[in-house]
């Protein structure tokens with residue numbers, strides 16, 4: 352009833368927009384420094400799943416035929432958006448930009464077969480979302496001392512920590528300029544909050560267990576998961592609908608969908624860390640325990656095996672802790688319970704998005720949500 356029957360290839364719906372993503376980001380990242388260009392573009396050259404921009408583009412289409420409070424198409428915004436972001440250009444008076452630099456066909460609204468539309472601002476949002484995600488990966492691989500990403504050496508492994516961190520900062524900075532160019536304060540606030548949430552989530556993870564707080568350890572873990580993973584996709588989904596001029600109700604649907612989807616993704620990731628091989632995953636597995644992290648499978652196992660408590664508290668730092676914890680997780684229902692929790696978030700995401708009017712884009716979002724639970728990487 353929900354998915355409209357046959358499989359819809361999302362790439363058919365938004366493939367063209369997605370194809371230009373990397374090229375457009377490269378333009379946004381252009382700087383006067385060749386090494387900075389190389390390091391900040393490094394993760395865009397490898398094959399990420401580009402799942403966030405895909406979702407932002409599909410959400411843009413899906414909400415474009417939903418109720419609107421205003422018409423969002425403002426041709427003058429599209430011009431401002433495409434002006435150069437390089438420091439040299441920005442140090443000049445903004446109003447003196449030569450508009451001749453702008454390739455106006457580059458960013459014209461794209462019409463799908465159904466007549467639903469993706470606005471240039473929404474396409475730019477998809478790029479900004481991927482840039483923020485990539486910045487967080489650059490920083491994350493330094494924090495996690497990770498040597499590989501997407502089956503290749505990590506940026507820090509190749510260029511060192513200093514350059515990896517600075518490249519991440521640069522990505523955030525350019526994403527912020529591009530965001531300001533969308534001239535939408537609500538969208539700026541949403542994405543700026545995402546950046547804060549990513550840092551908050553990472554801090555919650557460093558702490559692992561809440562100090563003198565009232566939240567249960569599991570609630571704290573879910574809050575952390577929202578901050579580090581779900582916030583970006585949830586607020587990006589909301590921003591896409593805001594840019595499209597959708598009603599408050601539609602914006603809430605977009606947000607709630609992204610939130611449940613993001614939570615389901617991270618729960619699945621935390622589960623896969625216990626069950627797949629590094630080669631399938633494209634990054635180190637069994638990493639979480641070694642990093643001292645107690646994720647859902649461990650927290651569930653703890654309910655069955657109280658002896659896990661001290662190990663969690665000392666972040667698996669004593670000899671044999673990691674192996675013992677892993678063993679107890681396998682003996683417990685922790686992995687299965689995590690799968691069930693992820694499934695319930697997927698189910699709720701599907702119920703939420705099903706409130707939007709029927710369209711290929713909406714059905715593609717539903718099908719994508721159904722696939723979260725069966726992914727292996």
Ligand code: FPP
Pocket residue numbers: 398399400401402403406501580581584612613614616617620728
């Ligand atoms: C890196 O992102 C991994 C994580 C942030 C943890 C788990 C999250 C996901 C697997 C995807 C989350 C998706 C949504 C819609 C919130 P990644 O696996 O997307 O990395 P990639 O850019 O290399 O594909």
Ligand code: FPP
Pocket residue numbers: 483486487488490491492494495497523546549550553579580634
């Ligand atoms: C991947 O998680 C990382 C994140 C989801 C976010 C990391 C956030 C920061 C490092 C905060 C600073 C970021 C910015 C943008 C200022 P993971 O380590 O669980 O996944 P992995 O296995 O893909 O490395």
Ligand code: MG
Pocket residue numbers: 491492495497
């Ligand atoms: Mg990591």
Ligand code: MG
Pocket residue numbers: 491494495
């Ligand atoms: Mg990490």
